[in-house]
Amino acid sequence: MDLTKFLTTSLILLLLSSCSSDDGVNEVIVGKWEYSTHFENNVQYFSYQCEKSKLEFYKNKTSVQKEYITGVNNDCEILFENNSTWAKTNENEFTFDFRPHNLPTTAIIQNDSLVINLIGFDSYGEFVANKYIYLRK
Numbered sequence: 001m002d003l004t005k006f007l008t009t010s011l012i013l014l015l016l017s018s019c020s021s022d023d024g025v026n027e028v029i030v031g032k033w034e035y036s037t038h039f040e041n042n043v044q045y046f047s048y049q050c051e052k053s054k055l056e057f058y059k060n061k062t063s064v065q066k067e068y069i070t071g072v073n074n075d076c077e078i079l080f081e082n083n084s085t086w087a088k089t090n091e092n093e094f095t096f097d098f099r100p101h102n103l104p105t106t107a108i109i110q111n112d113s114l115v116i117n118l119i120g121f122d123s124y125g126e127f128v129a130n131k132y133i134y135l136r137k
Contacts, residue, residue, distance in 0.1 A: 029057045029086065029094045029107065033114045033134035040130055050076035055114065055134055061085055063096050098132075112136050 035053040038045045051068035063084045071077040086096035089106070098105035098116060108115045114134040122128045 027057075027088055027094070028092060028109050029088075029114070030059055032056050032137040034137045036113070036133045036135045038130065038132050040128060042129070054137075057086055057094075057096075061087065065098065 033055040035049075049068050050070045053065070053067045055063060055065050057063045063086050065080075065082040065084070067079040067081075068076055069079040082097065084097040086094050089095050092109040094107045094109075095104050096107065098107075098118070105116055105118065108117075112135060114136075116130075116132040116134070118130040118132070120128055120130075
């Protein structure tokens with residue numbers, strides 16, 4: 001009788017342990033995000049793209065960024081697709097490569113928004129502070 005209890009308990013523990021996540025990654029960034037708005041030097045810009053740009057972050061720590069543009073015949077064409085990897089740097093803070101800059105970029109999760117701040121210079125050498133906001137889809 002003791003052997004039966006031991007085997008039953010062992011089987012239950014084995015089944016419970018097999019129900020855990022496949023890779024242990026359960027970060028808030030994982031999922032689909034869609035472009036919402038963009039600020040340049042605190043001035044809001046609106047997208048006139050035929051399709052809103054998208055970011056998707058996967059559990060295997062890879063990501064895909066897709067940007068669209070209206071083509072010559074008013075059809076929607078993909079402007080570029082950027083594949084990258086991501087890493088967690090702090091609580092609700094992640095890094096990945098964000099085009100068009102192709103530099104390691106920090107993304108911060110604030111409420112249900114993914115906020116990307118980029119600081120640099122435009123083609124005239126003027127300082128530019130960009131803020132992109134994506135919403136969970």
